[in-house]
Amino acid sequence: MSNIDRRTLVKGSLAAMMAGAAFSRSAFAQSSEPILLGVSGPLTGPNAQYGTQWKQGFDLALDEIQAAGGINGRKLAYQFEDSQSDPRQSVAIAQKFVSNPAIVLELGDFSSPASMAASPIYQRAGLVQFGFTNSHPDFTKGGDFMWSTSVSQADEQPLLASYAVRRLKLKKLAVLHLNTDWGRTSRDYFVNAAKEYGAEIAVTEGYIAEERDFRSTLVRVRDANPDGLILISYYSDGALIARQARQVGLKQVICAASSVYSPKFLELGGEAVEDVHVGTRYFPEDPRPEVQKFISGFKRKYNGLEPDAFNAYAYDAMNMAAAVVRIGGTDRKAIREAFTKVKDVPSVIFGTATFDVATRRVKGAMNAELVVRKGQFALWDGKPT
Amino acid sequence: MSSWLDYTINGLIVGNVYALVAVGLALIFGVSRLINFAQGSIYLVGAYIGWVAVVQLHTPLPLTIIVVAAAAAVVGLIIERFGLRPLQNSVRIAPLLATIGISFVLDQLVMLTFSPNPRALPSQLPDVRFQVGGGTIGPLDLLIAGVGLTSALLLFVFLRYSKLGWAVRAASQDRDAAMQMGVDVNRVNQAVFGIAAALGGVSGMLVGMYYNQIDTAMSLQATLKGVVAEVVGGAGNVPGAVIGSLLLGLVESYGVAVFGTSYRNLFAFLLLVVVLVLRPNGLFASARQAPPEPLTGTFIAPSRPVRIPRWALAVAAVGFAILPFFPVSFYVLQTLINAWLLGMLALSLTLVAGTVGQVSLGHAALLAIGAYTSALLSLTLSVPVGLAVIGGGLMSAALGTLLISPSFRLRGHYVSIATLAIGEIVSLVILNWESVTRGPIGISGIPPLSLFGYDLISPSSIYWFSFAVMTVLALLQGRLLGSHLGRSFRAIRDDDIAARAYGLSLNRYKSLAFIFGGFAAGVSGGIAAHLYSYINHETFNTQQSILALTVVILGGLGNVVGAIVGAVALVGLPEVFRIAAEYRILIYGIVLLLLVRFRPQGLLGTI
Numbered sequence: 001m002s003n004i005d006r007r008t009l010v011k012g013s014l015a016a017m018m019a020g021a022a023f024s025r026s027a028f029a030q031s032s033e034p035i036l037l038g039v040s041g042p043l044t045g046p047n048a049q050y051g052t053q054w055k056q057g058f059d060l061a062l063d064e065i066q067a068a069g070g071i072n073g074r075k076l077a078y079q080f081e082d083s084q085s086d087p088r089q090s091v092a093i094a095q096k097f098v099s100n101p102a103i104v105l106e107l108g109d110f111s112s113p114a115s116m117a118a119s120p121i122y123q124r125a126g127l128v129q130f131g132f133t134n135s136h137p138d139f140t141k142g143g144d145f146m147w148s149t150s151v152s153q154a155d156e157q158p159l160l161a162s163y164a165v166r167r168l169k170l171k172k173l174a175v176l177h178l179n180t181d182w183g184r185t186s187r188d189y190f191v192n193a194a195k196e197y198g199a200e201i202a203v204t205e206g207y208i209a210e211e212r213d214f215r216s217t218l219v220r221v222r223d224a225n226p227d228g229l230i231l232i233s234y235y236s237d238g239a240l241i242a243r244q245a246r247q248v249g250l251k252q253v254i255c256a257a258s259s260v261y262s263p264k265f266l267e268l269g270g271e272a273v274e275d276v277h278v279g280t281r282y283f284p285e286d287p288r289p290e291v292q293k294f295i296s297g298f299k300r301k302y303n304g305l306e307p308d309a310f311n312a313y314a315y316d317a318m319n320m321a322a323a324v325v326r327i328g329g330t331d332r333k334a335i336r337e338a339f340t341k342v343k344d345v346p347s348v349i350f351g352t353a354t355f356d357v358a359t360r361r362v363k364g365a366m367n368a369e370l371v372v373r374k375g376q377f378a379l380w381d382g383k384p385t
Numbered sequence: 386m387s388s389w390l391d392y393t394i395n396g397l398i399v400g401n402v403y404a405l406v407a408v409g410l411a412l413i414f415g416v417s418r419l420i421n422f423a424q425g426s427i428y429l430v431g432a433y434i435g436w437v438a439v440v441q442l443h444t445p446l447p448l449t450i451i452v453v454a455a456a457a458a459v460v461g462l463i464i465e466r467f468g469l470r471p472l473q474n475s476v477r478i479a480p481l482l483a484t485i486g487i488s489f490v491l492d493q494l495v496m497l498t499f500s501p502n503p504r505a506l507p508s509q510l511p512d513v514r515f516q517v518g519g520g521t522i523g524p525l526d527l528l529i530a531g532v533g534l535t536s537a538l539l540l541f542v543f544l545r546y547s548k549l550g551w552a553v554r555a556a557s558q559d560r561d562a563a564m565q566m567g568v569d570v571n572r573v574n575q576a577v578f579g580i581a582a583a584l585g586g587v588s589g590m591l592v593g594m595y596y597n598q599i600d601t602a603m604s605l606q607a608t609l610k611g612v613v614a615e616v617v618g619g620a621g622n623v624p625g626a627v628i629g630s631l632l633l634g635l636v637e638s639y640g641v642a643v644f645g646t647s648y649r650n651l652f653a654f655l656l657l658v659v660v661l662v663l664r665p666n667g668l669f670a671s672a673r674q675a676p677p678e679p680l681t682g683t684f685i686a687p688s689r690p691v692r693i694p695r696w697a698l699a700v701a702a703v704g705f706a707i708l709p710f711f712p713v714s715f716y717v718l719q720t721l722i723n724a725w726l727l728g729m730l731a732l733s734l735t736l737v738a739g740t741v742g743q744v745s746l747g748h749a750a751l752l753a754i755g756a757y758t759s760a761l762l763s764l765t766l767s768v769p770v771g772l773a774v775i776g777g778g779l780m781s782a783a784l785g786t787l788l789i790s791p792s793f794r795l796r797g798h799y800v801s802i803a804t805l806a807i808g809e810i811v812s813l814v815i816l817n818w819e820s821v822t823r824g825p826i827g828i829s830g831i832p833p834l835s836l837f838g839y840d841l842i843s844p845s846s847i848y849w850f851s852f853a854v855m856t857v858l859a860l861l862q863g864r865l866l867g868s869h870l871g872r873s874f875r876a877i878r879d880d881d882i883a884a885r886a887y888g889l890s891l892n893r894y895k896s897l898a899f900i901f902g903g904f905a906a907g908v909s910g911g912i913a914a915h916l917y918s919y920i921n922h923e924t925f926n927t928q929q930s931i932l933a934l935t936v937v938i939l940g941g942l943g944n945v946v947g948a949i950v951g952a953v954a955l956v957g958l959p960e961v962f963r964i965a966a967e968y969r970i971l972i973y974g975i976v977l978l979l980l981v982r983f984r985p986q987g988l989l990g991t992i
Binding site for chain 2: 043044045046047048049051052053081082084086087088089091092094095096098099111112113116117119120121124136137138141142176179180181183184185205206207208210211212213214215216217219220222223236239240243247248249264267268269270
């Protein structure tokens, strides 16, 4: 680091401390104030729905954490800043968080551009950026303060490929994927694994997030004559594709990535998603106590609402953050170290979660083979559809 | 071969969907010469009213349609009465900006009321399918087609044979003459907005039923596709809008057939550019139609600019320059860095739109070109970052000017639509040209800013760097505008026919403006790339272009200081309202509306 930088950094951190002291009393009243996490995510704009889902998951986890006595007697709380998942705003939020000494850990952002634009700021300031929806392969390469519980697609996609090719015996596949960093990476992992298992990839089609009409795409799929359709989609576009596939007369087996796992998928897809196979990280009938506690707690708190995958990511992320803060205390560096020490945290998605210190990601996603039967997700009974 | 039949049918079906929006847009354009960016929001409102009617009140379909049409019409009337009528005598750009503000407000109100989660809007028609070609058609497809065609037909009859329709046409041809002939122009406007909004609302509901899905993000896409379809057909021409929509649907469908799904929108926007280049007024513009608005005095507010004395500017510059020495938080510095980056983009746009009169709605493309060039130069060719940023500026200047040059012969709103399309095309090319741009994965690990071997990574040094670059660009531009060249630019803006008569070569001067402007925007994008270290095709999107235009208009068209003031204000406002969380975009929209209402010439006025 050059001289200029060191000088400005020292000056800057002095300024930051003054600013921090000015608008947060926590500097004076350490013990009674809650331990504060920063959240950078979308509350408005095109991705607003995901921020709303995060909040539901966070709030449920926090209720349970406070009920269990908080973190060594202190409450845990978060400050949610709306970034609209826009990199300009996420960098400003990053500066806001790093210069507020009360913030001990940061969660988010939602999309890769917004998250990774802010990474250099968190990295230099030494504040952990804990991205739990960041499956971009380079997210955790941003520095040793970038950690993620977003399941590496390298882990998940081969499981889906195995479901489709080995279990459902689909030999010729058409892959439709969201043409984003996530969809693209997932597609590559999926295609490689599927080929390894002996399947042929007849066609792959990438579509942009705003797409609503898939009829022409599905004609291409039909002409490729596959015996199975693989959707690497979110629940809203996944439901659209399934509906339109049935409308244009495609009767092939549909198999979708875990990201469609949402009651909304059933609601939006209606009858068209009947018999769709979903490889997922968790399912409501999973007898594990973490899962049952999450689902019953969620329904109780939100008037019978069924949780979905994004709710679960946020819930797990908050619990993971609590576990880390329990070990690391309120010191940012110690929290960074705590990520390397934290072990076997109970979680909905992973069973018990432990970070792989080399990749700074969690390994070992659970995979349940589900199928939609009578409008509900159910464990697949092994019978062909 | 049967597949081609299927592609054709699919194209026509989706074209019908576009037609529902485009017809409303065409009506409003026909009368008010206004591209109503709030039409997509009315479509959104209609979809949610439909949801309430169907899911909560269990209304039968005919009643649902009536309820939605009536409620949307009321929204349209309110917009006309309180949002647009007060702007009647102000500059042309004011109502355009107001519709953008109104769309923010409506979208946010819907989002706050219904939450952003997508909802299912069940179709109320029986789910039977008829086999056509290799695919099927259902009753809802037919209903949408029916509504699209019937409304176009009814409107045609209304405009041609009813008295109010005559009044509408008279008002659209020559507003003042119509008023002198005793036409109540306000009533005409009201009728048009009511009809267009009712159509927009019903279309949102039908499209929601068609996809069994509505969400609060559907409005911008609807507006975009509707505008493309309308302009392809010939703005203001109702049957043209329908044909334009069908054509758009077909081109998209065939594009998918030949090249694959990821090229779909690329073909939609290419169609628009090609049509505009070959037939600048759209395919069905009638020869007798009044020539489109030249961007002359009517566009630029007749205002006296606020002259800020030089010493005051110098004091302000020094104040901002020494700001990091004071105990300000990094957050404030970062916010100002964002403002300086937006300021450079605004300088670029104020030169192009304000001084030369070429309104651009695709300026984010220049950022993207600069950012990708700079990132790739420094990453793959190891060019020093300082030079790479300059390279980004040069590439934006060259490529941007080249891309935009076909639209130089366009006039009025057609320029803004063409630039909108070019912005989308650049973004889609970045997404699809994987061998160079790495496609959807984007570019990560872009080295930080550095100058003469020093890495600029502290907020203060980035702050100084971006402030200095912006200041230099602003001074250069100020000098440019004061010169002979600047006067020629303004002459083109104020009256291009007169300017041509004086022997000015319009295309050359417009190119010069784009070269200067492209450079500033490209540098801004380049700096942003190194600041973020990661970019992808979504980093610089249409919303950035709209933001830049808002900044420029807010500051005062052609006003260098105004562009910077506007950038600080528009980056600052959402940050100031940050505590308001979900409500901040709503507040932002309202503030924008109030500004347009009470200061349409911009804070500092047009130069």
